[in-house]
Amino acid sequence: MSHKIAMLGTGLIGRFYTMSLLKYRGKEQVVVAYSRRAEQAEKFAAEFGIPRWTTDMAEAIRDPEVDTVVIGLPNYLHKQAALLAAEAGKAVLCTKPLATNADEALEMLEAVEKAGVFHGYLEDLVYTPKTLKALESARKGALGKVLWARSRETHGGPHSDWFWTKEQSGGGAIVDMGCHCIEIARNFIGKENRPIEVTCWADTQVHPIDAEDHAVGLVRYDNGAIGQFEVSWTFRGGMDLRDEIAGTEGTVWLNHWLRTGFEMFTAVGQGGYVAEKAEGDTGWLFPVGDEIGSLGYVEMFLDMFNAMDEGRQPMETFYDGYVVNAIIDACYKSAQTKKWEPVELKVWRGGEGRDLGAALKDYDEEHYLIKEERMPNGNLKVILKNKKTGAITQIIRE
Structure with a gap:
């Protein structure tokens, strides 16, 4: 089935989305583009062969040919666009973060569910090819x-003025990039596990803004797992996207951007764009062969529209966006109080009371296995805990 799309937003994210939509399935058509600036809307429509453009958001959404609304707008406009789409009975896909806070996100979730329209949360970084492969392995028990689960996103700062304006964005680096990191961790830890509490440090280290430009946080889940995020607008040298996932049986390291196997040195420059958040075009450069593919946009839209056609939920829904916003709200509170703060979820659809404690392995009837290690002399050292007494002992096997 082909879909006719209203693209709301003609900035960087709208460009990436449109590029993805026009090449990934070959079925979809962007039929109207919306921008707050007429010149930008007209130019964007001409570049991508979009038949109509407008500076009226409601007009774009209510266009009779449109069946799907894609929101690629500044954070403070997400709710307005989503409510209009729900009212018009249109499927709606919204960029990250879903909203500026959890209350707004919940209002959006309730609106689309009440209207019965398809809804998807466009969290591209959980859809990168590397991440999807790692998630498949994790779900099969490899880890x-x-x-x-530790996720890091850092660069020198976002590309538009509204990101830097707390009243429009809802915050700084946490709401901009922590949303990615939090959802990556949720996917690896398991969405059925409830986020319980967070602790977060955030500060404004470099830029003259009211929001934070650097933050580190921990999210504790009810199964005992920890999600860690590191986000910064103060990092020099491009964009650093890395994930590390550690389990009882294995580990995954993912590097999505700075070290992708394409490195180039030029003394004279290449005369233009290198990659998102690249700081220059001379010296050592790290170009990206397929930018929209590497960042997950292609697989994300494939899942969204296949789910729409198959009558199922996509991997990421507005509910996921709501949970992420609730975690972010707790992070901002913790950054102020300097304490662990609870994650306030008015709606929870996962499991309850799943704290599994330590992962205990039997060695024999009397002992748990703590660790086995082959020593430099070739001997095998086995460290054990007595099930009854709790005493820790070791045995050495030659």
């Missing part, structure tokens, strides 16, 4: 129980 055992996931204990710790």
Whole structure:
């Protein structure tokens, strides 16, 4: 089935989305583009062969040919666009973060569910080819129980003024990039596991803004796992996207951007764009062969529209966006109080009371296995815990 799309937003994200939509399935058509600036809307429509453009958001959404609305707008406009789409009975796909806070996100979720329209949360970084492959392995048990998921996104700062304006964005680096990191961790830890509490440090280290430009946080889940995020607008040298996932039986390291196998040195420059958030075009450069593919946009839209056609939910829905916003709200509170703060979820659709404690392995009837290690002399050292007494001992096998 082909779909006719209203693209709301003609900035960087709208460009990436449109590029993805026009090449990935060959079925979809963007039939109207919306921008707050007429000149930008007209130019964007001409570049991508979009038949109509407008500076009226409601007009774009209510266009009789449109069946799907894609929101690629500044954070403070997400709710307005989503409510209009729900009212018009249109499927709606919204960029990250879903909203500026959890209350707004919940209002959006309730609106689309009440209207019965398809809804998807466009969290591209959980759809990168590397991430999808790692998630498949994790879900097949390759890592055992996931204990710790660390996700890092850092660069020199976003590309538009509204990102830097707290009243329009909802915050700084946490709401901009922490949303990615939090959802990556949720996917590896398991969405059925409830986020319980967070602790977060955030500060404004470099830029003259009201929001934070650097933050580190921990999210504790009810199965004992920890999600860790590191986000910064103060990092020099491009964009650093990395994930590390550690489980009882294995580990995954993912590097999505700075070290992708394409490195080039030029003394004279290449005369233009290198990659998202690249700081220059001379010296050592790290171009990206397929930018929209590497960042997950292609697989993300494939899942969204296949789910729409198959009558199923996509991997990421507005509910996921709501949970992420609730975690972010707790992070901002923790950054102020300097304490662990609870994650307030008015709606929870996962499991309850799943704290599994330590992952215990039997060695024999009397002992748990703590660790086995082959020593430099070739001996095998086995460290054990007595099930009854709790005493820790070791045995050495030659």
